[in-house]
Amino acid sequence: MVNFEILEKSGHEQVIFCSNKESGLKAIIAIHDTTLGPAIGGTRMLNYDNEEAALNDVLRLSRGMTYKAAAAGLNFGGGKAVIIGDSSTQKNELLFRTFGKFVDGLAGRYITAEDVGTDVRDMEYVRMETKYVTGISKALGGSGDPSPVTAYGVYIGMKACAKEKWGNDSLRGRKIAVQGAGAVGRYLCEHLYNEGAEIYVSDINDVKIKSVLETIKAHVVSPEEIYETDAEIFAPTALGSVINDKTIEKFKFEIIAGGANNQLEDELKHGKILLDKGILYAPDYVINAGGLINVANELEGYRQDRAMKQAEGIYEILNKIFAISKEENVPTNIASNKLVELRLQRVGGISKIFSGAKGITRR
Ligand code: NAD
Numbered sequence: 173m174v175n176f177e178i179l180e181k182s183g184h185e186q187v188i189f190c191s192n193k194e195s196g197l198k199a200i201i202a203i204h205d206t207t208l209g210p211a212i213g214g215t216r217m218l219n220y221d222n223e224e225a226a227l228n229d230v231l232r233l234s235r236g237m238t239y240k241a242a243a244a245g246l247n248f249g250g251g252k253a254v255i256i257g258d259s260s261t262q263k264n265e266l267l268f269r270t271f272g273k274f275v276d277g278l279a280g281r282y283i284t285a286e287d288v289g290t291d292v293r294d295m296e297y298v299r300m301e302t303k304y305v306t307g308i309s310k311a312l313g314g315s316g317d318p319s320p321v322t323a324y325g326v327y328i329g330m331k332a333c334a335k336e337k338w339g340n341d342s343l344r345g346r347k348i349a350v351q352g353a354g355a356v357g358r359y360l361c362e363h364l365y366n367e368g369a370e371i372y373v374s375d376i377n378d379v380k381i382k383s384v385l386e387t388i389k390a391h392v393v394s395p396e397e398i399y400e401t402d403a404e405i406f407a408p409t410a411l412g413s414v415i416n417d418k419t420i421e422k423f424k425f426e427i428i429a430g431g432a433n434n435q436l437e438d439e440l441k442h443g444k445i446l447l448d449k450g451i452l453y454a455p456d457y458v459i460n461a462g463g464l465i466n467v468a469n470e471l472e473g474y475r476q477d478r479a480m481k482q483a484e485g486i487y488e489i490l491n492k493i494f495a496i497s498k499e500e501n502v503p504t505n506i507a508s509n510k511l512v513e514l515r516l517q518r519v520g521g522i523s524k525i526f527s528g529a530k531g532i533t534r535r
Contacts, residue, residue: 174187174227183204183205183235184234185203185206186202186203186281187200187201187230188200188201188202188203188274188278190271195264195266195267196257196262197255197267197270197271197274198256198257199254199255199274200227201251201252201275202230202253203234203251203278203281204231204234204237204249204250205235205238205249205516206249207516208241208247208248208249208515208519209246209248210248210304211237211248211283212237212249212250212251212282212283212306212467212468213233213234213251213253213282213285213287214252214253214284214286214307215253215254215255215271215284215285215287215294216229216253216287216289216290217255217257217259217287217294218255218256218257218289219256219258220254226256230253230254233254234250234252235250237464238250238516239457240457240458240464241468242515243455243489243508243511243512244486244489245485245489246464246468248283251281251283251284252287253284255271255289255290259289263290263294267297268295269298269300272298272300272301272305273301273302275298275304275305276301276302276304279304280304282304283305283471284298284304284305285306285467292309295308296312299312306468307467308470314470315467315469315470318463318464318466319355320476321462321463321476321480321483322359322431322466323356323357323462324363324480324484325459325461325462325483326407326431327360327363327364328483328486328487329454329458329490330343330348330364330405330427330429330454330459331487332454332490332491332494333405333429333452333490335491336452336494337427337452342367343368344368345369346369346370346405347370347372347405348369348370348371348372348403348404348406348407349371349373349393349398349403349406349425350373350374350430351374351395351407351409351432352374352375352408352409352410352431352432353373353380354409356431356460357380357407357409357431358380358383360407361373361388362387362388365388365389365390371390371391372392372393372403373393374392374394374395375395376395399422400424403425404425405425406427406430407428407430408430408432408435410432411432412432412434413434413435413436413437414435414437415428415435415436415446415453416437416438416442417437420442420446420449425451426452427454428446428453428454429454429459430456430460431459431460432456433457435456436453436456436505439505440506443503443505443506447497447501447502447503447504452494452504453503453504454504455493455504455505455507457508458486458489459490461483461486465479465483489511492511493508496510496511
């Protein structure tokens with residue numbers, strides 16, 4: 173179970189266990205680092221095998237949010253919450269309003285949003301108890317679906333990769349394999365198509381493929397074939413751990429730039445193999461930060477044009493990462509961690525503890 177040694181080791185500032193008999197709520201909120209501002213990160217609802225598994229997950233995910241927010245240049249720290257329970261049978265108003273009260277009690281040190289197992293409706297219940305929640309529906313003045321901004325950020329990031337690899341950021345005529353035709357994949361395909369790229373797309377769901385083909389032209393490949401297409405760019409935009417021992421040996425890609433989270437099965441090992449193979453990898457948490465940029469924007473009065481503009485910053489951030497990677501001969505995923513840690517160190521002197529309460533209005 174959690175103790176000070178664990179917190180010190182993982183760099184966490186605070187972990188809060190939330191329990192309430194009436195609603196049945198069992199939740200853990202982890203605040204990893206508030207150097208840059210209040211901790212932001214979604215609430216995951218899962219039927220964890222045990223409390224230890226829930227704790228490990230929330231510690232891992234909240235740490236990841238610190239890196240994601242910092243890399244994106246946002247003035248937010250990293251946090252995450254998990255609710256232990258079955259999201260298909262145990263969700264109700266009382267549960268999420270109770271959770272909202274706990275979030276409110278943190279007075280802005282932690283700002284929540286939807287994640288796996290929770291949705292916009294759940295966050296609207298949370299909103300009834302606290303203003304420290306984002307990712308509310310457009311109808312209620314929120315930012316709504318983040319996928320268009322995520323996809324735009326991935327597209328812009330892909331152009332930065334092209335510039336780095338080929339000296340020109342045009343994707344016209346480039347062969348690009350997109351894994352996953354879901355919310356992000358679909359918008360991404362549209363950007364690529366509009367620029368004249370040749371698209372190879374795969375999905376396990378034929379309905380998704382059909383729907384994409386209504387607006388663009390693309391070669392459809394099977395989920396297994398996608399790893400060995402002749403495409404120059406691979407965009408994993410479906411699920412995590414797709415860069416692994418089995419897939420990596422099939423790659424003829426020159427660039428990997430996609431929207432999925434946790435693309436490398438083993439960060440150290442597979443990041444290094446990509447470097448050695450000369451495949452330029454856009455670190456996932458950097459290139460897919462558009463979704464976070466989108467919800468962070470909601471806290472300042474949402475405007476999609478502003479969120480899109482901010483997502484364009486991913487181009488320059490990747491350039492900085494590529495420069496560190498070349499200078500220090502380290503994989504790009506290590507270079508991006510270094511960039512984040514440098515930013516945290518530089519800003520760290522200002523006010524590490526209790527910066528959250530006023531942080532919600534900070535830019
Ligand atoms: P989604 O569920 O809408 O789409 C995922 C698609 O992948 C689905 O169509 C699914 O059928 C398909 N898929 C599943 N397994 C597959 C396989 N083996 N091969 C090919 N296709 C497969 O999800 P999304 O919102 O588009 O998100 C896609 C990825 O991007 C996820 O990893 C998500 O965590 C990440 N991400 C999303 C956002 C966002 O704004 N939605 C932000 C950041 C990161």
